[in-house]
Each structure stands twice: as C-alpha cells, then as structure tokens.
Amino acid sequence: MPKKVDRQERRTLIADALMRVAAEQGLEAVSLRHVAAEAGVSPGMVQHYFRTKDEMMAFAMAVVRERGQIRVGDALARLGENPPPRQLLRTMIAALLPLDEQSRNDGRVALAFLAYTAVRPAAAVAVSEDTAELVDFIAGVVPGPAPREVAAGVLALMEGLGVYLLGGHYTPEQALGALDAHFDMVFHRPATT
Amino acid sequence: MPKKVDRQERRTLIADALMRVAAEQGLEAVSLRHVAAEAGVSPGMVQHYFRTKDEMMAFAMAVVRERGQIRVGDALARLGENPPPRQLLRTMIAALLPLDEQSRNDGRVALAFLAYTAVRPAAAVAVSEDTAELVDFIAGVVPGPAPREVAAGVLALMEGLGVYLLGGHYTPEQALGALDAHFDMVFHRPATT
Numbered sequence: 001m002p003k004k005v006d007r008q009e010r011r012t013l014i015a016d017a018l019m020r021v022a023a024e025q026g027l028e029a030v031s032l033r034h035v036a037a038e039a040g041v042s043p044g045m046v047q048h049y050f051r052t053k054d055e056m057m058a059f060a061m062a063v064v065r066e067r068g069q070i071r072v073g074d075a076l077a078r079l080g081e082n083p084p085p086r087q088l089l090r091t092m093i094a095a096l097l098p099l100d101e102q103s104r105n106d107g108r109v110a111l112a113f114l115a116y117t118a119v120r121p122a123a124a125v126a127v128s129e130d131t132a133e134l135v136d137f138i139a140g141v142v143p144g145p146a147p148r149e150v151a152a153g154v155l156a157l158m159e160g161l162g163v164y165l166l167g168g169h170y171t172p173e174q175a176l177g178a179l180d181a182h183f184d185m186v187f188h189r190p191a192t193t
Numbered sequence: 194m195p196k197k198v199d200r201q202e203r204r205t206l207i208a209d210a211l212m213r214v215a216a217e218q219g220l221e222a223v224s225l226r227h228v229a230a231e232a233g234v235s236p237g238m239v240q241h242y243f244r245t246k247d248e249m250m251a252f253a254m255a256v257v258r259e260r261g262q263i264r265v266g267d268a269l270a271r272l273g274e275n276p277p278p279r280q281l282l283r284t285m286i287a288a289l290l291p292l293d294e295q296s297r298n299d300g301r302v303a304l305a306f307l308a309y310t311a312v313r314p315a316a317a318v319a320v321s322e323d324t325a326e327l328v329d330f331i332a333g334v335v336p337g338p339a340p341r342e343v344a345a346g347v348l349a350l351m352e353g354l355g356v357y358l359l360g361g362h363y364t365p366e367q368a369l370g371a372l373d374a375h376f377d378m379v380f381h382r383p384a385t386t
Contacts, residue, residue: 160349
C-alpha cells in the first residue's frame with residue numbers, strides 16, 4: 001500500500017475486499033478478520049476505518065450504488081441528446097440489471113445488503129432515499145395515468161428481475177424479454193384505464 | 194419434546210428455529226450452534242437431521258414455500274369457483290407478498306435464502322423449478338400477446354415488491370398500488386403490441 005493514502009481511498013480498498021468476500025462466499029462470510037485478510041491489512045486497520053459491520057456494509061453498498069450510477073450515466077451518454085422516453089428508461093434499467101460479471105458481483109452485494117437490512121431497517125435509509133428518487137424520475141418519463149404507481153412497478157420489476165438473474169432463475173434473454181413486454185404495455189397503454 | 198417425534202417433525206422443529214434466528218437476526222447469525230440453542234436441542238441433534246448448513250437452508254426454504262402455497266390456496270378458496278382471471282392473479286400475488294407479520298418473517302427467510310443461493314447456484318434448483326411453474330401458470334391466465342414474457346414480468350414484479358416491502362422502501366399501499374397499476378396494463382392492453 002502506498003505510504004500516503006487518504007481516508008476515502010483506504011475505505012474504498014477495504015470495501016472492495018468486503019465486496020469480493022460477499023460476492024464469492026456470501027454475506028455470512030463477511031467478518032472483520034476475513035475482510036482484513038482479503039484486503040491485506042490488519043483487523044485493527046479495518047476497525048479504524050469502520051467501527052461496525054453496519055458501517056462497512058453501508059459503505060460497500062454506497063460504492064455499489066455509485067458504480068450503478070456511473071454505468072447508467074455511461075449508457076445514457078451513448079444514447080445522445082433527447083432519446084425517446086422508452087429508450088431512455090430501457091437503457092437505464094438494463095444498465096442496472098446484473099447482466100455482466102461486474103454488475104453481477106455488485107448485484108450480489110446489493111442483494112446481500114437487502115437481506116441484511118430486511119432485519120435492520122435503520123441501515124436501509126440511504127437505499128430508501130435512492131428508491132424514492134428513482135420512482136420520481138421514472139414517474140416523470142412514463143406516459144398515461146397513475147405515473148407514480150407505474151413507476152413504482154417499473155422499479156420493483158427491475159429489482160425482481162435482478163434477483164432472478166442472480167439466482168439463475170431467469171436467463172438474460174428472459175429478463176430482457178420480460179422488461180420489453182413490460183415497456184410494450186407501459187408505452188402503448190390506453191390513455192385511461 | 195415428546196418422546197416419539199418422527200424425523201419430519203423434528204426437522205420442522207429445527208427449521209422453525211432456524212427461521213426465527215434468520216428472521217430476527219439475519220442469515221449471517223444462522224449457525225448450527227445458534228439454531229440448536231433456539232430449538233432447545235443439542236448441536237449434535239441438529240447435525241443428526243441436517244448434515245450441512247445448505248441442507249438446513251434448503252429445508253427451511255421448502256417450509257416457507259409450502260406455507261406460501263397454503264396461503265395462496267386459502268385465499269383462492271375464499272374467491273369461490275371460476276373467479277375472473279385478474280381477480281385470481283391479484284389474489285394469488287397479494288397472498289405471496291409480505292404484508293402481515295407471518296408472511297414478513299417468511300419473506301425475510303426467502304430473501305436470505307435468495308442472497309445465499311446467489312453465490313451457490315446449485316442450492317437454488319428447487320426455487321428455479323417453482324419459478325418456472327409459476328411463470329407457466331400465470332402465462333395461462335394473462336390475455337394478449339407474449340404471455341410468457343408478461344408472466345415472467347408479473348412474477349419478477351412480485352419478487353421486487355416483496356424485497357421493497359421487507360426493506361421498508363415501499364409501504365403496503367404503494368406495493369398494492371403498483372400491483373394494481375400493473376394489472377390495469379396487463380388486462381387492458383391492446384390485442385397487438
């Protein structure tokens with residue numbers, strides 16, 4: 001490790017180690033000692049940067065979210081200016097699905113984090129804020145009645161497709177087929193229901 | 194514990210203890226010793242019935258799935274004979290969502306199991322078979338084109354809503370609103386897309 005490493009870099013280094021452990025062996029393998037070994041630092045060093053496992057998990061999740069935002073930003077940049085709403089949403093959701101190795105690893109961490117926070121709701125606040133923001137954004141893009149309900153459905157569909165992709169229950173083709181069938185409905189539905 | 198307990202009953206007793214531990218403290222708290230303490234039996238006894246943690250997890254998941262099937266069966270029985278397709282599906286999906294305490298506990302176990310199998314795909318085979326059966330069933334009920342893709346979407350939507358309910362990201366009202374908006378689209382969509 002270089003001599004001068006700032007706090008954020010070291011935290012990221014440790015969070016990366018945590019994610020490798022979680023992605024390869026599952027959340028239950030994540031311990032201070034295990035993460036320290038993976039990162040090549042002492043357990044005391046890990047504890048210096050993350051006082052609790054909750055803190056470590058929350059930081060790892062923040063890294064995963066940031067990577068997701070970067071993937072979305074890159075994919076949208078490739079679309080050029082003012083893409084049609086359907087293409088915009090499809091590109092955004094597809095960029096967030098675990099369809100390649102890096103996003104699968106991130107997805108495993110996200111799923112582990114969701115399972116972790118299902119019994120510790122306080123740790124889920126940041127994710128809840130993200131979710132609400134995404135619902136707002138999607139609601140501004142979908143046409144027709146009940147945009148907030150439709151948007152909440154689009155986001156939940158994404159989450160469910162992600163879970164089934166990670167578990168190997170859906171193939172990438174099935175997941176994208178379900179997504180496209182969903183957008184067929186969202187963007188072709190009658191003006192009143 | 195009664196003197197004569199058959200194998201299945203004892204396994205269920207131990208699986209119930211496992212589920213209480215997983216529901217209250219998360220998957221990472223599930224250990225042979227911890228489950229034994231919760232069940233009031235010796236660790237050796239737990240090991241007699243479940244040789245590995247994988248076996249214990251798979252059995253607990255089977256119990257959760259069976260309870261889900263019973264909830265669905267009960268809810269459908271209350272609908273009477275030949276309910277309209279939309280009511281049938283809505284009732285089925287709502288019965289599977291974590292909307293009360295028992296189904297929330299079961300949902301936490303299911304989520305923990307999904308996170309567990311995301312890094313151990315072999316353990317997920319039974320869930321994959323369930324998923325495929327449910328997709329087939331729903332595909333037989335939804336109207337219009339691309340029934341398999343639409344069905345895969347309905348099931349993924351259910352999974353995602355469940356995850357967001359467990360994490361507290363959606364309220365029950367939001368989740369049911371998203372479900373109903375989805376069914377508005379599924380059951381009112383044009384005959385061709």
